[in-house]
Amino acid sequence: MYRTNTCGELRLTDAGKQVTLAGWVQRIRKMGGMSFIDLRDRYGITQIVTENETLNESVSKLGREYVIQVTGTVKERQSKNSKIETGDIEVVLEKLNVLNPAEVPPFTIEDVSDGGEELRAKYRYLDLRRNPLKKALELRHRMAHEIRNYLDSQNFMEIETPYLIKSTPEGARDFVVPSRMNPGQFYALPQSPQQQKQLLMVAGYDRYFQIVRCFRDEDLRADRQPEFTQVDCEMSFVERDDVLEVFEGLIKTLFRNVLGKEFNEPFPRMPYSEAMDSYGSDKPDIRYDMRLHEITSLVKGHDFSVFDSVEYIGGISVSGGAAYTRKQVDELTEWVKRPQIGAKGLVYLRVNDDGSFKSSVDKFYTPEDLKAIAQACGAQKGDLVLILAGGKKKTQTALGALRLEMGNRLGLRDSSVYAPLWVVDFPLLEWDDETGRFYAMHHPFTAPKPEQLKEFYSDRKEDLEKVNANAYDFVLNGTEVGGGSIRIHDAEIQKRMFEVLGFTPEDADYRFGFMINAFQYGAPPHGGIAFCFDRFCALFAGQETIRDYIAFPKNNQGRDVMLDAPSRIDQVQMDELFLSSTCPNND
């Protein structure tokens, strides 16, 4: 062993001991005839000191990030540093051994580095030395460990499912893997172990989980990764509330053991319809109120053609917003007109401190009308009502986005506050005009609500659109962290589902034949949930971006900049796989 102690370990009680430490040179300072080294390892920083001339000389040859081994005696410090746990002591240097020199790193290894994102990605192994990233990965380890302990205590078995499976293109694109031993054929990397975990229920495993990598070949948006980690779970002989109870227990345990936060009340549950109507989102941030209020019937028929011609008009009341200047309101108007939000315009209604009203539609409405609108939106004196109009879903969504923006501007989205929520009763199906067919809102194995089987077997599109799924999402602070459902365990209902989704029996059989088959041999009622582990970790740390919570992430082009992957492969490899490239710019 190269050390007797770590750099985070020594305390005043160790004074007088001779110790050997090893680590990286964080910084070196000279003061008069003395040299100080801040020696860093994963566990902390210890100050090394010498006034010996020869040693001073050796220390002066060190550079930042040199790996060194030091032997010396622990001593109480004159001027203590209360910011670090070893701040009461220092080690008086007796022997210095350079284990490995280091080039000057291309950016500073500090909590806030001077390196740009690209540079830090290329030298990820140096970026990972920085404290915020180390804390992130420590949190991730702790979360995974707590999840496993809780689920083990609840009789869940972790069962590994294969990564080389069959391509069933429904939803996102699969990554595929050519098989050399089966020429012309491909494996697919799993988008999730959905089918395997359901088969494990058919196999009687009763309670399964896995912290597992999943793969999706999507066009990457910010903060999406082609490979991501899921906490994947499934249970047998359960109904929805059984699943929610077990996983609410998991989440509360994580809050308690990782963050020291107690949640004594049950998490609120909100139907999807309410989430859309009141928050304009299927993942409401309920840390603050500022709900959406529909005022369609209130404002129609006043000769304001914009309102008269649309399906839906709704507003939110921004507390204290009456103080917003005209310029600020104009800026908000521009904000809602951005393509990401897509509103045509913004109507405002200011409730002045004296109770009078000022709005951008004053000429169409009497003060009494305006008062009624303000009341409908719950606005008080000093508030500002912001109103959008258009198609219902689109406008609700835009209002929801505006609500979040106002929440940000007003500091209502405090990352140290946690507001967990279950969203339930999602629609089962989504109609796609382009392809002229229904898609499963979750996936084709999600059960319809048992009381809506009649509509599920109806031939009318309107009936099918009404069917709710026995599904649920776990939402934390406006981010969807988990989602799941009770599954179809009845072979007939599963066949009907494939029919509704427009699969021919042959198609369904080709893609999911083994599933349909399996369900004929005694499938128990079952359901489950999957959590996005990367996001869960980031949110627990009060962060929104996941990249810091992944040791070696890909960039927005799906590249590992450090490895320079993906890359060309040898022609020999291509030949062995019976593949040739049709890539036009393949030189």
Next chain:
Amino acid sequence: MYRTNTCGELRLTDAGKQVTLAGWVQRIRKMGGMSFIDLRDRYGITQIVTENETLNESVSKLGREYVIQVTGTVKERQSKNSKIETGDIEVVLEKLNVLNPAEVPPFTIEDVSDGGEELRAKYRYLDLRRNPLKKALELRHRMAHEIRNYLDSQNFMEIETPYLIKSTPEGARDFVVPSRMNPGQFYALPQSPQQQKQLLMVAGYDRYFQIVRCFRDEDLRADRQPEFTQVDCEMSFVERDDVLEVFEGLIKTLFRNVLGKEFNEPFPRMPYSEAMDSYGSDKPDIRYDMRLHEITSLVKGHDFSVFDSVEYIGGISVSGGAAYTRKQVDELTEWVKRPQIGAKGLVYLRVNDDGSFKSSVDKFYTPEDLKAIAQACGAQKGDLVLILAGGKKKTQTALGALRLEMGNRLGLRDSSVYAPLWVVDFPLLEWDDETGRFYAMHHPFTAPKPEQLKEFYSDRKEDLEKVNANAYDFVLNGTEVGGGSIRIHDAEIQKRMFEVLGFTPEDADYRFGFMINAFQYGAPPHGGIAFCFDRFCALFAGQETIRDYIAFPKNNQGRDVMLDAPSRIDQVQMDELFLSSTCPNND
């Protein structure tokens, strides 16, 4: 919830309670006016009984593997079944609810099934219902959980490394993944996270582990899988013995907590050279002795041309083997001549009970010569010495195989006995005549023994062949379960290693540039180990084949028979990936 209790839970103390159970119909029996159902779930089997006529009628309509829900009252059994934990009670049926009917399964769901391997693979979800497979996966879950708890307690962090990395073809073939977003380029699936874990040490993570999937596109032999699971570990600021100590602690903890076996003594350590000389294997089964003895100098020069012409002659002494008939010895001779063993022939020397000798080479050797040979091989009266001759390594290996075979025949390889062993001091390099270059016996990052650096920098092949690696294998009962090494942390030594392996600087840079680079920014001394988790689990259960310890394994052609994967993919997918198939039989 569909049940109040599981099928493994009820005891005599529950008598009188009304309960609801759910599970699968294991079997139904009729006796007079009574029906009995053995109801099975993951947790056990509970007997359900009724003498009610209506219920009898319902029960008679059930079939094997139907999923049912029963409500009834717990009652003490008349005739108890001590073989199952619920054997003291039965549940008197009050209500029966069929949750899902089942087709008759294609094979019996019993400890020993009547289904062939192929059929059971296709219906893996039914095979997984059988008790031996359930026990196997339960053991695997328990092992993984204990490993994580131990390593967490030792300050190891589990850090997930990417599955989509860069192809660095050295050793086995990579599975590759075409990148749609980077046309003409491919990711590779990792053969192990070797480079990532070393970079984590460079990044200062100090103690890393991961239970991680690895991929190798090899021509599959029996009991090899294209994807397999590794317990992958790495530590910084350590020397060999530090690593062995930590992981010996892990293994002892597993023995204690999973199997209830205590190992109070340190595991033996054996140099590779001794393993080869004494056991003819780099992974000796030391549950029994029967060592190899070299008798080359003893037997040469007696005009027996077979012996005089070879490099090495060695023998093993089979205790009690003098009783072997001529026919049995002939059969052994055939056995060693099989291509897998490859010996030219077998010489035997029988030590009769009266102390006289009988051998197949009597005419070349006097009784005194034979006595000396017997003594050299440690043979006693009643023993049989089996002798092979030829090139040294090949003959030692053949003798090692014969030793295992004799161990099997004599019942010396008791699967309930565990003989752990560290094998150390492996050669660093292996010369390959075909390509005329050295290959790394472990991998290119394995450090040479520090005291042999002079030979490592020598230009002479003979010197390089002498260099030992600072490497170690963990061997259990003749199977290599783990292996690792102290790594090269010095950029210069790493460059020399690439040079010895015949990589041009450009080649080394293309493949491992980021590693060479990383090592210039302060790499700590480090080393690690990886365990084959599939095999570890199988061995802990006293089994040699790993397939039962993997929920959804591939067959010998690398196929998932249940999913029917790999399979063709759509032309659309091919086009998106800029790929075309050159497969001749691609219809």
